[in-house]
Amino acid sequence: MKAIGFRKSLPITEKESLVEFEMEKPTPTGFDLLVKIAAISVNPVDFKIRQTAAAAAVLDMPKVIGWDAVGIVEAVGEATSKFKVGDQVYYAGDLTRSGSNAEYQLTDERIVGFKPKNLSIAEAAAIPLTGLTAWESIFDRIKVNPETDKGKTVLILAGAGGVGSIAIQIAKKVAGLTVIASASRPDSIKWCKDLGADFVVNHHDLKTELEEIGHGQVNYILDFVDLEGYWETIAEIIKPQGHIVSITGSSKPLNLDLLKTKSVTFSWELMYTRSMFTTDDIEKQHDILNQIADLLDNGILKSTLTTTLNGFTVENLKEAHKMQESGKTIGKTVIQF
Structure with a gap:
């Protein structure tokens, strides 16, 4: 063959x-x-x-x-x-x-x-790959319950990418969450909105952009782009007792102490684990x-x-x-x- x-x-x-x-x-x-x-x-x-x-x-x-x-x-x-x-x-x-x-x-x-x-x-x-990754991130790692968690906020980093594109839909239409996606170009912003994102923020200044839409902190964060680069910002914008999931990895140890006072949960997601x-x-x-x-x-x-x-x-x-x-x-x- x-x-x-x-x-x-x-x-x-x-x-x-x-x-x-x-x-x-x-x-x-x-x-x-x-x-x-x-x-x-x-x-x-x-x-x-x-x-x-x-x-x-x-x-x-x-x-x-x-x-x-x-x-x-x-x-x-x-x-x-x-x-x-x-x-x-x-x-x-x-x-x-x-x-x-x-x-x-x-x-x-x-x-x-x-x-x-x-x-x-x-x-x-x-x-398949992106669908499984998004589904496992939301339902297996965070364990979102569509009945009790409806309306909670999720920030999806790299909303226009392969995983982000299906995650926006699953988070909004299946999990019932309020979806905030990150994107910066006009075409990627439109793509995220067309898929159902409630808000789209520019990843170059996440904290300010989130404050401007009235969601200075979020319940959940799905990192599909660069955990190491966003780590300190993520730790600041996650709500107390929130949950962060990442698929991207880090070239150096992460300072998990940044999550301690908020009792934040952090999970890796690798679709291949099973x-x-x-x-x-x-x-x-x-x-x-x-x-x-x-x-x-x-x-x-x-x-x-x-x-x-x-x-x-x-x-x-x-x-x-x-x-x-x-x-x-x-x-x-x-x-x-």
Whole structure:
């Protein structure tokens, strides 16, 4: 089967930064599905791993990355029970396994959902990784209760990005929160408002902007851009007994003492935790993806797709990586096979 990967971590402008090659089509066993891929989307994690995974040495076999896919089940392992051959599925995969930048992929059925019926292949491919990340941040980490927490404020940093775009919708339309998104360009501000954000603030001066809209402090903060850069500001604008969730990490230890007097909770969110460690609740990602699919099919949520590149080629994958590396993309970029 055809695949695209890399042997060396190189700038995306280099010819060998991504290469096409042939690899053996795998056979599913256990809980695995063999999926014939129809579309993928590209996320920041893709270029970050491409830039670092082969920085020290040239790999003998190209590494295949990619963590969003829509496709058709072609074969199933002996332990599977949720899907059958011919089912259309969507999923974000497992960080520790071969990725979706290939014509076929093995993936554990317990982290796979049925593709939303009313969405195109490209529209569906834009959702899994970001949808899971946003859902887990709001409902698994913060544990928002839509009945008792309705109207509480959440600040979403990088509202126009891939995760932010779906998080705005889930926070507003599913969790019932008052949503404040950060954005700075006219197009990204409009995007956030169109998705349902109650307010949009400029991330260059968060404290002042929040005070101007009458929300000097917020109940929850979802960091989808730069925890280290915003840490002191975040600690100042979070309400007492609030909750902060971050997906971005930090290159140095964070001063958690800044949260002590307010009894603030801090959580990391990594969408891959369940699959990496085969947690007892790994199957919850199957359930979440199906819940999100229902919300999409019923028009409560909408796809965050903004750009579709047609054709599974090195050129298109490089273009998608360049777009992600720019840091200026809005919504999601999908490659349709």
